[in-house]
Amino acid sequence: MTVTADAVAALICGVPTGLFIGGQWIDTPETIDVENPATGEVLAKVADATPEQGMLALDAAVAAQKDWAATDPRERGEILRKAFELLHARADDFALLMTLEMGKPLAEARGEVTYGAEFFRWFSEEAVRISGRYSVAPSGGTRLLTMKQPVGPVYAITPWNFPLAMGTRKIGPALAAGCTVVVKPAAQTPLTTLALAGLLTEAGVPAGVVNVITTSRSGAVSEPIIRDPRLRKLTFTGSTPVGRKLIEQSAQQVLKVSMELGGNAPFLVFADADLDKAVAGAMLAKMRNIGEACTAANRFIVHESVAEEFALKLAEKMGAMKVGPGIDDGVQVGPLIDRAAIEKVSALVADATDRGAKVLTGAKTLGDKGYFYAPTVLTDVPDSADLFAEEIFGPVAPIITFSSDEEGIALANRTEFGLVGYAFTENLSKAIRVAEALETGMVGLNQGIVSNPAAPFGGVKASGIGREGGAEGIEEYLETKYVGIAL
Numbered sequence: 001m002t003v004t005a006d007a008v009a010a011l012i013c014g015v016p017t018g019l020f021i022g023g024q025w026i027d028t029p030e031t032i033d034v035e036n037p038a039t040g041e042v043l044a045k046v047a048d049a050t051p052e053q054g055m056l057a058l059d060a061a062v063a064a065q066k067d068w069a070a071t072d073p074r075e076r077g078e079i080l081r082k083a084f085e086l087l088h089a090r091a092d093d094f095a096l097l098m099t100l101e102m103g104k105p106l107a108e109a110r111g112e113v114t115y116g117a118e119f120f121r122w123f124s125e126e127a128v129r130i131s132g133r134y135s136v137a138p139s140g141g142t143r144l145l146t147m148k149q150p151v152g153p154v155y156a157i158t159p160w161n162f163p164l165a166m167g168t169r170k171i172g173p174a175l176a177a178g179c180t181v182v183v184k185p186a187a188q189t190p191l192t193t194l195a196l197a198g199l200l201t202e203a204g205v206p207a208g209v210v211n212v213i214t215t216s217r218s219g220a221v222s223e224p225i226i227r228d229p230r231l232r233k234l235t236f237t238g239s240t241p242v243g244r245k246l247i248e249q250s251a252q253q254v255l256k257v258s259m260e261l262g263g264n265a266p267f268l269v270f271a272d273a274d275l276d277k278a279v280a281g282a283m284l285a286k287m288r289n290i291g292e293a294c295t296a297a298n299r300f301i302v303h304e305s306v307a308e309e310f311a312l313k314l315a316e317k318m319g320a321m322k323v324g325p326g327i328d329d330g331v332q333v334g335p336l337i338d339r340a341a342i343e344k345v346s347a348l349v350a351d352a353t354d355r356g357a358k359v360l361t362g363a364k365t366l367g368d369k370g371y372f373y374a375p376t377v378l379t380d381v382p383d384s385a386d387l388f389a390e391e392i393f394g395p396v397a398p399i400i401t402f403s404s405d406e407e408g409i410a411l412a413n414r415t416e417f418g419l420v421g422y423a424f425t426e427n428l429s430k431a432i433r434v435a436e437a438l439e440t441g442m443v444g445l446n447q448g449i450v451s452n453p454a455a456p457f458g459g460v461k462a463s464g465i466g467r468e469g470g471a472e473g474i475e476e477y478l479e480t481k482y483v484g485i486a487l
């Protein structure tokens with residue numbers, strides 16, 4: 001179905017552009033341009049919060065905290081359930097909005113609506129399952145009562161690459177636990193979060209429980225919020241350097257933090273792998289979200305006996321992908337987020353080829369407007385190449401070979417990051433050994449995607465602290481209190 005210019009204009013017109021504080025939309029004199037990365041054109045202008053307005057949002061969250069924590073769990077769950085239903089009813093609008101401001105193809109944006117909405121459904125169910133323990137002390141006499149309580153007001157900072165799901169993955173568990181939230185989306189993709197704030201209000205979220213601030217000065221606006229003793233939780237998804245800085249700022253108030261940071265995922269293909277399955281998995285692990293995912297396979301580590309066949313099959317599939325504006329029919333690869341992203345990917349590929357890597361497909365920018373990069377497969381990449389150490393965040397698959405399983409696993413773990421690893425083998429014992437040996441928070445065994453609202457998403461090492469989703473997800477927003485009772 002072709003998306004018309006009128007449909008785009010009508011959709012953008014309907015999205016609020018102010019700050020959302022205490023249930024009110026507030027305009028600001030200064031605004032931020034939101035650009036369409038497929039065209040470079042300005043889509044909309046949104047409010048640009050000052051540090052003072054950031055504090056007003058925290059004031060609103062603090063003021064609403066007590067009542068929200070006292071709301072019946074069933075009621076909190078019903079509101080989240082309503083939000084899930086509304087998101088599904090408006091899936092087409094949310095998908096188009098994400099495609100316009102972020103660039104991903106419409107089919108993928110629809111997939112993100114399904115995935116993102118699922119966090120509201122999952123946590124609507126978790127809201128009524130928060131429980132504690134009662135036990136007798138080992139020495140007898142004293143009784144031990146353990147209860148869970150909402151941690152308190154939350155500051156949630158989200159990135160541009162999954163504009164909806166990174167928000168719902170934080171807002172869902174926070175609301176279910178009884179916490180109020182200030183959300184700060186990335187300045188490049190604020191429209192989805194602003195539309196979500198409107199939807200949450202319709203679902204019945206009371207004023208002040210969810211507040212949204214957009215700003216071009218994320219550091220200056222965030223730091224006073226993080227250093228304020230009334231804030232009790234920081235949840236951040238973004239790059240490792242920014243995450244490190246925020247952990248330092250959080251130390252002052254000894255804030256509870258969740259950090260979903262960068263990745264450098266290894267994708268291991270063993271000699272006994274089913275190569276067609278491995279290529280299908282590689283297409284997902286590499287090309288989902290144009291390669292702009294923290295879970296994107298960054299290093300293809302392939303056994304030397306199957307490397308050539310794997311590379312040729314992958315290059316054939318990646319080379320055949322349709323690149324273009326995400327709203328066009330059949331497009332599978334949209335633009336990168338901005339010019340800096342194109343420059344970074346181009347520089348990483350140039351560094352690899354300068355060091356001897358061979359290009360099987362791609363390795364070039366495309367089009368005369370927007371930020372398009374051709375799906376690229378590189379072989380013979382020396383392990384000294386920059387793209388093995390850095391997140392590529394683009395549609396580039398570099399392949400390196402190994403000869404023994406130990407060498408493959410050692411290569412996979414040779415990074416400061418530890419978000420996810422993928423492994424393809426038909427040997428069950430090997431699969432388990434590899435899953436245990438990978439220094440990552442998540443492993444995809446014979447599959448190229450691990451994201452699932454019912455699973456604990458998160459990393460180890462420099463990839464983060466804490467988990468989002470699954471039974472673990474709500475724990476990040478709860479404190480444990482123990483009461484000793486003398487009988």
Ligand code: NAP
Binds near residue numbers: 262293419
């Ligand atoms: P980023 O530059 O770290 O930005 C992430 C968020 O932090 C944005 O909202 C950004 O706002 C804000 N920010 C930047 N500097 C800040 C500061 N000094 N104080 C407070 N907030 C600040 O990362 P990105 O480039 O948007 O996103 C890509 C990164 O996110 C990648 O490294 C990717 O791996 C990671 N990521 C991780 C996960 C995960 O679950 N582990 C999921 C998705 C993405 P502005 O942009 O408006 O300044």
